[in-house]
Amino acid sequence: MRFDRLFFLGMVLCSFSKGGAQTIPVRFFRDAVVKDKPVKQVEYRMDFGDSTGSDILYQNLTRDGTPVSYSRAIKTSVCFDGKCRLLDIAVYWDPAGGYMGFEMPPGEFLSKTDHDPFSHEEYLKLHGILSDSLSPLADYTFEELVPGTGDPGEADAVSSATLKDILEYIVPGAAFTTYRLWHIVYGKTREAVSRLSSDIFTDRLALMLLDTGEPRLQCWALDRLTKLPDWEEEVTQKVLALTGSANLNVSASAIASFSRSMADRKNVQAVLAGLVSDGAYAVRKPAIQKLKDAGTLRPETVSFLAETASRLNGDLLGEVLNLFLARGVADVNTLRKISEILETGNRYAAGKALDFLEKVNPKDALVRRRIQAFRK
Amino acid sequence: MKRRSALAALGSMSLGVPTILKGERLREPYRVSKxxxxxxxxxxxxxxxxxxxxxxxxxxxxxxxxxxxxxxxxxxxxxxxxxxxxxxxxxxxxxxxxxxxxxxxxxxxxxxxxxxxxxxxxxxxxxxxxxxxxxxxxxxxxxxxxxxxxxxxxxxxxxxxxxxxxxxxxxxxxxxxxxxxxxxxxxxxxxxxxxxxxxxxxxxxxEAETQPGTLQFKLTGYDLDKLDFKMIEARYDEEVKKGTLVKKEFLNVSGVLRKHGDNVQHIAGADSTTSETHTLANIQGRTSLMKMLRFLRTLPGLEKTRIEDVQNETAVRExxxxxxxxxxxxxxxxxxxxxxxxxxxxxxxxxxxxxxxxxxxxxxxxxxxxxxxxxxxxxxxxxxxxxxxxxxxxxxxxxxxxxxxxxxxxxxxxxxxxxxxxxxxxxxxxxxxxxxxxxxxxxxxxxxxxxx
Missing domain, CATH: 3.50.50.60 (FAD/NAD(P)-binding domain)
Structure with a gap:
């Protein structure tokens, strides 16, 4: 297996000669989001339960041991009308278990009914189907997909009609090959890949995936960062930047990734407080919650939130005031800021402010005057 | 209550005079609060x-x-x-x-x-x-x-x-x-x-004809992998032909089982606007489900099919x-x-x-x-x-x-x-x-x- 072939942009156009023999190996890959090149390989022997004759998962690593891809060499028979030929294909996964692409040895090709070779468009269609993790193929047995075939065994290229509404999810004339490959891609191998990468998860792997810009890979890395006791500064900076991602899955995972001790840090609290003030609405409460989870609430964070409070709607204001109550915030500057909300005219927001101030029981004369005025 | 006092109570009730038992208080009839x-x-x-x-x-x-x-x-x-x-x-x-x-x-x-x-x-x-x-x-x-x-x-x-x-x-x-x-x-x-x-x-x-409604329910008690869907569909078609089941209420019996009842039913004309129309929609939804449940329980592999959950109302689309x-x-x-x-x-x-x-x-x-x-x-x-x-x-x-x-x-x-x-x-x-x-x-x- 040549690693330098794995990573290139776009899908590769293959050339074919008559009779199906290719002059260039068939290779179709998604745009490379992991740029690092592998230089070594580790083999894992395991039972994938998909009877493909392949029980080895290759972990492809950089020099420092960071996984950049995984692969399996699938060898299985595909038969039609009693004639069989070998399906010989290598399938690749990224470190989070996502489908990357496939390639075939020189001279090998995929075929359909009567063993007609796939056209370029059919390879593209197959690649597109395999790229779709949400394919309805997940929900069908092969029997349902192609009625009347009985147990598919190793048969392919069945001539009976496929279900009309899922025709687009298979390559015509190659239902079994499509179905089989999709289930290999999204079967036990995917879980095994994710597990193996999790087992050797490092700052280096985190950085590599956060840099891809692909939300799925970023979320996978962010969800595992909480398990690292401490992060390199570069990782922290990346995660802080991702808290403002336009993708809600990414921003929510980034906020959730901070441990209690990480959330104590000045720069982390500054970003979280900024999100409360000006972040996407859907991440404002998670940011407040993360501040609640922090070991301490820094004075500058309190000061910033107190300044911001009057600009928040009543619901968010209530959450910030609950944070203040939980942390015993009762300095006169904060209380004066909050008491200003009593005079804004919104009875809901004012009610939140009053509730907070009554619980704090302030001694400051100005604050007490405002409370009395509001009660009147 | 002892037999004698119970009889006394009955006698009192028959005369329209309520008998007050221990712990009860006589209240005036409820008046609508305006x-x-x-x-x-x-x-x-x-x-x-x-x-x-x-x-x-x-x-x-x-x-x-x-x-x-x-x-x-x-x-x-x-x-x-x-x-x-x-x-x-x-x-x-x-x-x-x-x-x-x-x-x-x-x-x-x-x-x-x-x-x-x-x-x-x-x-x-x-x-x-x-x-x-x-x-x-x-x-x-x-x-x-x-x-x-x-x-x-x-x-x-x-x-x-x-x-x-x-x-x-x-x-x-x-x-x-x-x-x-x-x-x-x-x-x-x-x-x-x-x-x-x-x-x-x-x-x-x-519209003259509105979209159907759906009573949401959840079926359980069967193993999908052990079902003979061809037989089930054939039996379903027989019941539809006989008129005991309505095809447009459950278009696909395999789908009913595969989805365990989730969003699989159609109740024609379901309308939640008034008490009368909503009552009708609810009754039709439940009647339809009961017929389907009874049918399923006659089939091999589905004898133990049961309802795990069913909503209180037929949901309405239009x-x-x-x-x-x-x-x-x-x-x-x-x-x-x-x-x-x-x-x-x-x-x-x-x-x-x-x-x-x-x-x-x-x-x-x-x-x-x-x-x-x-x-x-x-x-x-x-x-x-x-x-x-x-x-x-x-x-x-x-x-x-x-x-x-x-x-x-x-x-x-x-x-x-x-x-x-x-x-x-x-x-x-x-x-x-x-x-x-x-x-x-x-x-x-x-x-x-x-x-x-």
Whole structure:
């Protein structure tokens, strides 16, 4: 297996000669989001339960041991009308278990009914189907997909009609090959890949995936960062930047990734407080919650939130005031800021402010005057 | 009770003189409690749109009353069992946020449910971007937030008369032992059926044939891998031929089993507008389910099939729509027209169910339809808006606009407009659009932006 072939942009156009023999190996890959090149390989022997004759998962690593891809060499028979030929294909996964692409040895090709070779468009269609993790193929047995075939065994290229509404999810004339490959891609191998990468998860792997810009890979890395006791500064900076991602899955995972001790840090609290003030609405409460989870609430964070409070709607204001109550915030500057909300005219927001101030029981004369005025 | 005293009691009762037992107190017959309430905003209907509308109204600082004829909030999402609201994201971006999303997000978090990964395009399976929530938890969260917003909830009440006042509306409701006159500056009809709009005298529209409803239920007690689907389908077809089962109620018996009953039934003409029509829809839904259950339990491998859960009501897709100041057309929807007074986005395929099932027609990539405030205002109305599936729209547009996320967006927009109208002594359509946008965005709503 040549690693330098794995990573290139776009899908590769293959050339074919008559009779199906290719002059260039068939290779179709998604745009490379992991740029690092592998230089070594580790083999894992395991039972994938998909009877493909392949029980080895290759972990492809950089020099420092960071996984950049995984692969399996699938060898299985595909038969039609009693004639069989070998399906010989290598399938690749990224470190989070996502489908990357496939390639075939020189001279090998995929075929359909009567063993007609796939056209370029059919390879593209197959690649597109395999790229779709949400394919309805997940929900069908092969029997349902192609009625009347009985147990598919190793048969392919069945001539009976496929279900009309899922025709687009298979390559015509190659239902079994499509179905089989999709289930290999999204079967036990995917879980095994994710597990193996999790087992050797490092700052280096985190950085590599956060840099891809692909939300799925970023979320996978962010969800595992909480398990690292401490992060390199570069990782922290990346995660802080991702808290403002336009993708809600990414921003929510980034906020959730901070441990209690990480959330104590000045720069982390500054970003979280900024999100409360000006972040996407859907991440404002998670940011407040993360501040609640922090070991301490820094004075500058309190000061910033107190300044911001009057600009928040009543619901968010209530959450910030609950944070203040939980942390015993009762300095006169904060209380004066909050008491200003009593005079804004919104009875809901004012009610939140009053509730907070009554619980704090302030001694400051100005604050007490405002409370009395509001009660009147 | 000893035999002698029991006989004595019977004797007394026969003479019409009640016998007081220990611990009992004689009370006068209940008299209907009549009262008059005044409020800034009255929301009628505590379903998907009404909950969001009430919370927005309360948070805007307006005195608000929410009238709901059932026992809990959430409507289709909770009582109807369609506990997978959507769609909040389009083409990788959030398009409906605010209070509706807040409810969904918190329900998901409190139940440790996953949010769908919306960065993966849903393709033709739009439901992959719907968010599964615990319906009962959602109902309680909604109630908690409505109360927190200072809204007065009035369960088990329904309007009987609605008449205009000089600056608002007077609505009489009846409930269990109550008759309440509510005078409101602004009225928002969130019944989903344009029930209040019709009662207030505004014309409403209805198709000759409406989309079927669905009673949501959950089947269990069988092993899918051990079922002979060919035999089951053959037996089902036999029963349909005999007339004991109705094909259009369950189009695909394999689907019923594979999906364990989730969203598989069609009840023709289901209508929740009045007690009589809703009673009929509920009875038809249950009767249909009982027939199917009895049939399934006669089949090999399905003898132990049982109902794990069934909703209290048949959920309804389509009834009445208002004749609004603007009618959103199918063309408007599929081209993603951005109106000058757009207050919310909507995103869903054209999704018209009929007796042959449904084949959703997906939007072209990049298209995100919008909802103008005028489509929420009955023609010629003042101080009156609707929110939810009864907005002014043609049937095809409505088949997409009717879904929960869109209804949530409408609910928030309607309430914000009503709040500003009440504060400025105007009718909602006279509220400056910039003010409306500002208030909505302050409360997290995503207001469409017109790009030229």
């Amino acid at each position: 009262k008059t309430l005044r409020t800034d905003i009255l929301v009628i209907g505590g379903g998907t749109a009404g909950v969001v509308a009430a919370i927005q109204a309360g948070r805007a600082g307006r005195k608000t009353i929410l009238v709901e004829n059932g026992s809990q909030l959430g409507g289709v999402t909770t009582t109807g069992g369609v506990n997978f609201p959507g769609i909040f994201f389009a083409w990788g971006k959030q398009v409906i946020g605010g209070i509706g999303w807040e409810l969904v997000q918190e329900a998901v978090a409190m139940n440790d449910d996953p949010l769908p990964n919306v960065s993966i395009p849903h393709g033709r399976q739009h439901w992959r971007h719907q968010v599964l929530v615990n319906g009962q938890l959602y109902a309680m969260l909604a109630e908690e937030k409505v109360i927190d917003a200072g809204v007065e909830i009035r369960y088990y009440e329904t309007p009987t008369t609605i008449r205009p006042l000089k600056n608002g509306w007077e609505v009489v409701t009846v409930g269990k032992g109550t008759e309440t006159t509510i005078q409101a500056g602004q009225l928002i009809d969130c019944t989903g059926n344009a029930f209040a709009a019709s009662m207030a005298g505004f014309p409403v529209l209805r 009834t009445y729509r208002i004749d609004g100041e603007y009618l959103i057309t199918h063309e408007d929807y599929v081209t993603g027209k951005v109106f000058d007074d757009a207050v919310s986005y909507s995103y869903y395929p054209i999704d018209l169910h009929d007796d042959k099932g449904v084949i959703p027609k997906h939007l072209v990539e990049g298209v995100v339809p919008t909802i103008p405030l005028r489509a929420l205002a009955p023609r010629g109305s003042r101080n009156f808006l609707v929110a939810g599936r009864c907005l002014s729209s043609d049937r095809l547009a409505n088949s997409a606009l009717r879904v929960q996320a869109s209804c949530m967006g409408m609910g928030q927009a309607a309430a914000a407009a009503a709040a500003l109208a009440g504060m400025s002594g105007k009718t909602p359509l006279e509220v400056p659009y910039a003010d409306l946008r500002k208030l909505l965005e302050e409360h997290g709503a995503i207001v469409p932006v017109k790009t030229t």
